[in-house]
Amino acid sequence: MIRGAVDSEDPDRLYTVTGGRSRVDESVFDMVTLIVSESEPSPGMQSEHAKILRMCHRPLAVVEISSYLGLPVSVVKILLCDLLDTGKITARHPQVVRSDRQLPEPEMLKKVLVALQNL
Amino acid sequence: MHSRTSDRPEGAQLSESARDGLKIVIVGGFGVGKTTMVRSVSEIRPLSTEETMTQAGVGIDDASQVQDKTTTTVAFDFGRISLDEQMVLYLFGAPGQERFWFLWDRLFMGTLGAVVLVDTNRLSDSWYAIDRLEHHGTPFIVARNNFGEPKHTLEEVRAALDLPADIPIVDCDARERDSSKAVLVALARHLYSLSTSPSTFSSAPSSAAQESTA
Ligand SMILES: Nc1nc2c(ncn2[C@@H]2O[C@H](COP(=O)(O)OP(=O)(O)OP(=O)(O)O)[C@@H](O)[C@H]2O)c(=O)[nH]1
Ligand SMILES: [Mg+2]
Numbered sequence: 001m002i003r004g005a006v007d008s009e010d011p012d013r014l015y016t017v018t019g020g021r022s023r024v025d026e027s028v029f030d031m032v033t034l035i036v037s038e039s040e041p042s043p044g045m046q047s048e049h050a051k052i053l054r055m056c057h058r059p060l061a062v063v064e065i066s067s068y069l070g071l072p073v074s075v076v077k078i079l080l081c082d083l084l085d086t087g088k089i090t091a092r093h094p095q096v097v098r099s100d101r102q103l104p105e106p107e108m109l110k111k112v113l114v115a116l117q118n119l
Numbered sequence: 120m121h122s123r124t125s126d127r128p129e130g131a132q133l134s135e136s137a138r139d140g141l142k143i144v145i146v147g148g149f150g151v152g153k154t155t156m157v158r159s160v161s162e163i164r165p166l167s168t169e170e171t172m173t174q175a176g177v178g179i180d181d182a183s184q185v186q187d188k189t190t191t192t193v194a195f196d197f198g199r200i201s202l203d204e205q206m207v208l209y210l211f212g213a214p215g216q217e218r219f220w221f222l223w224d225r226l227f228m229g230t231l232g233a234v235v236l237v238d239t240n241r242l243s244d245s246w247y248a249i250d251r252l253e254h255h256g257t258p259f260i261v262a263r264n265n266f267g268e269p270k271h272t273l274e275e276v277r278a279a280l281d282l283p284a285d286i287p288i289v290d291c292d293a294r295e296r297d298s299s300k301a302v303l304v305a306l307a308r309h310l311y312s313l314s315t316s317p318s319t320f321s322s323a324p325s326s327a328a329q330e331s332t333a
Contacts, residue, residue: 030229031170032140032209034133058132061140061209063197067166072192074171092138096206097229101256104231106314112141112231113307115202119300 028084029077034059034092048079053088131162136204143306144227146213146252147236148244152264152293153212154196156236160299161198161210169194172222193219193226200303210303215244224255232310233259234302236293239271242279249280260309261288262302 036059041050052065066076083089096104096112103109145153157165171192196212211227213219219226233252237245245261252259263269263276271279273288282288289305291298 030140032142032207034137034140034207058135059137059207060133061199061207063168063209064166064199067168067197072169072171092140094141094229095139096141096231098231098258099229103258103310103314106311109231109307109311109314112202112206112208113304113311115206116200116208116300116304116307119200 029062029080029091030094030097031063031073032061032094034061035065035080036060036090036092037088038090039088049083049088052076052079052083056089059092131201133201133207134204137201137207139206141202141206141208142211142227142230143208143303144211144213144230144233144257145236146233146248146259147215148238148241148248149215151215151236151238151241151244153215153236156234156264156291156293156299156302157196157198157210157212159294159296160200160303162201163199165196165198165212167194167196170226172225191219191222193222195226208303223251230257232306233257234306235259235261236264237261237276237280238264238266239269239276240266242276245280249282258310258313260286260302260306262291262305263288264291264293 035052035056037053037056039053041053045053048069048071051069055065055068062076062080063073065080066073069076071079080089080091084091096108098104145156147153154165169192171190173190193214195214198210200208200210202208211230213223213227213233235245235248235252249259249261261276261280261282263273269290273290276282277284277288280288287305287309289302291302293299
């Protein structure tokens, strides 16, 4: 088990990382939204932004980024908003979701079932 | 146990074409084998992280608390299974503490379904989880994690849990990949069959009966 540094998180660091912002439209990113870098880190960029760009050469879920950075998911979402706004990342949002009592389409669930059977 | 953080993803990288993240949650009492199950089927070593959630203080711990904003930090672990070139399934080991269930809806929004892991020596540990899942209308199956020789039949467990006949219950050994995989297959089959008979699902079997204990 890889334990992030979240436990011992210094509130000051969280403040610095997010520039004191605490609000973000959380609905933009799901925990399993897949993030892909669209550019390389630039000099002078905030280190967490640079780290995200380096780790997302291949798609990576928000929750994985959170674990690798050792920052809570909500803080990572704020950082991702910055990068999305400036076009440095793209976000692939989940398509197969359940809302309230509405399941995804049977064809999608069939695909999930068959894929699991074939693992 | 690693304590360092890394800005390099370890293990298998996702395909360039991965675009659709799916969620399944594994719930159950303390030490029932949730993390063990995530580890046995995941293609990456289980990772852990936290989410900090704010909600109006409607008594997470105590109904008499001041009506103020309360911040709760919820830790959870997770693993990943690439299903095909597009779909990636994330498996979450949900925190066992009952007070986190108030945050369940938001934390695991969009989850396809849940596996309730039970240890038959501590069946009562799973009552709360089952109750909350029914309350939220989250589809689920029950998997008995066999710590040694089972002492009861699955039908006895079903009766003890007061589980409706249409909710599957299966045996497993959470340490074994194939066994954990079979649990996920059972859940996926259940979800598929619910999706092809919408009336069953929308009527949320037995939730009314359970609501009184919520
Ligand atoms: N004999 C046996 N031991 C198991 C089995 N599954 C899990 N264990 C052990 O039981 C202990 C608890 O398992 P975990 O996977 O950490 O349980 P958990 O549900 O994640 O626990 P919490 O997160 O603390 O609630 C570990 O020592 C496991 O090795 C099983 O099927 N058989
Ligand atoms: Mg655990």
